[in-house]
Amino acid sequence: MTSTLLAVRDLRASYPGPSGPVEVVHGVDLDLARGEKLALVGESGSGKSVTARAILRLDPDATLSGRVELDGADLLALPTRRMRAIRGARVGLVFQDPLAALNPVMTIGWQITQPLVIRGVPKKIARRRGVDLLARLGVRDAERRFDDYPHQFSGGMRQRVVIAIAVIAEPDLLIADEPTTALDVRVQARVLELLHELTGERDMAVLLITHDLGIVAGFADRAVVMRHGRAVETGSVEDIYHRPRHEYTKALLAAVPRIGGDPTRPLITIKEGER
Numbered sequence: 001m002t003s004t005l006l007a008v009r010d011l012r013a014s015y016p017g018p019s020g021p022v023e024v025v026h027g028v029d030l031d032l033a034r035g036e037k038l039a040l041v042g043e044s045g046s047g048k049s050v051t052a053r054a055i056l057r058l059d060p061d062a063t064l065s066g067r068v069e070l071d072g073a074d075l076l077a078l079p080t081r082r083m084r085a086i087r088g089a090r091v092g093l094v095f096q097d098p099l100a101a102l103n104p105v106m107t108i109g110w111q112i113t114q115p116l117v118i119r120g121v122p123k124k125i126a127r128r129r130g131v132d133l134l135a136r137l138g139v140r141d142a143e144r145r146f147d148d149y150p151h152q153f154s155g156g157m158r159q160r161v162v163i164a165i166a167v168i169a170e171p172d173l174l175i176a177d178e179p180t181t182a183l184d185v186r187v188q189a190r191v192l193e194l195l196h197e198l199t200g201e202r203d204m205a206v207l208l209i210t211h212d213l214g215i216v217a218g219f220a221d222r223a224v225v226m227r228h229g230r231a232v233e234t235g236s237v238e239d240i241y242h243r244p245r246h247e248y249t250k251a252l253l254a255a256v257p258r259i260g261g262d263p264t265r266p267l268i269t270i271k272e273g274e275r
């Protein structure tokens with residue numbers, strides 16, 4: 001029996017524009033069960049990031065409506081202070097720019113252990129867990145590297161640090177926006193494998209935002225296909241790949257280059273406004 005962790009209903013987000021508010025998320029519904037991996041897919045500009053940011057109320061200038069229920073509590077109705085406590089504790093976050101997410105003057109070990117230390121976990125234990133996590137993320141010599149600063153890490157290593165910070169406090173949900181885009185294929189596979197393991201070990205759910213249908217196929221249980229700020233199709237990864245219903249999903253799948261595919265075959269295009 002799976003239980004619903006996150007239920008999003010008719011979520012809308014508008015931002016101030018030069019001639020009034022502009023709606024960029026037009027009524028998105030999605031459900032995520034504990035331990036489930038859901039991918040939000042679509043092309044650049046389809047509204048994946050703004051949907052994730054709206055779920056967590058990350059943009060103070062966005063006007064939001066609808067319902068975002070985490071374990072039955074509507075996040076859109078919570079006081080800001082309670083919402084802040086949920087981010088980081090119950091929901092771990094990984095966004096696209098790892099450098100912006102790290103503090104340049106603190107060691108990476110300090111930053112990784114902070115979510116545990118502020119919850120009263122003794123420093124030594126927090127360090128042990130942090131080092132283990134970094135090692136599981138494929139960072140070599142994790143014990144020694146723990147006392148380095150962000151500038152001493154490559155971009156790919158910093159991204160793994162950000163992932164470690166997001167998951168160390170064992171959140172119920174991880175929201176990760178293109179978490180592996182900056183990583184080479186081998187490290188990408190390691191990171192996805194770890195996230196997969198954590199969903200099993202801790203029943204952590206993952207909302208993965210990606211434009212990469214290859215990652216979706218290898219990682220997610222279900223997917224929501226987004227276009228122009230709407231969820232156009234939702235289904236199991238199996239159904240989306242083998243029995244896509246929406247023309248846009250078919251076009252997205254047809255646009256994925258395949259090894260051995262016919263390079264002269266034209267890409268399917270669909271007309272603007274077609275839904």
Ligand SMILES: Nc1ncnc2c1ncn2[C@@H]1O[C@H](COP(=O)(O)OP(=O)(O)OP(=O)(O)O)[C@@H](O)[C@H]1O
Nearest residue numbers: 015016024042043044045046047048049050051211
């Ligand atoms: N702060 C903002 N103010 C106004 N419009 C915004 C804001 N942030 C995003 N948008 C608009 O919302 C739409 C969706 O953007 P979003 O970044 O969610 O797309 P995406 O699918 O995540 O693409 P990408 O993979 O490139 O990040 C775009 O048209 C974008 O211009």
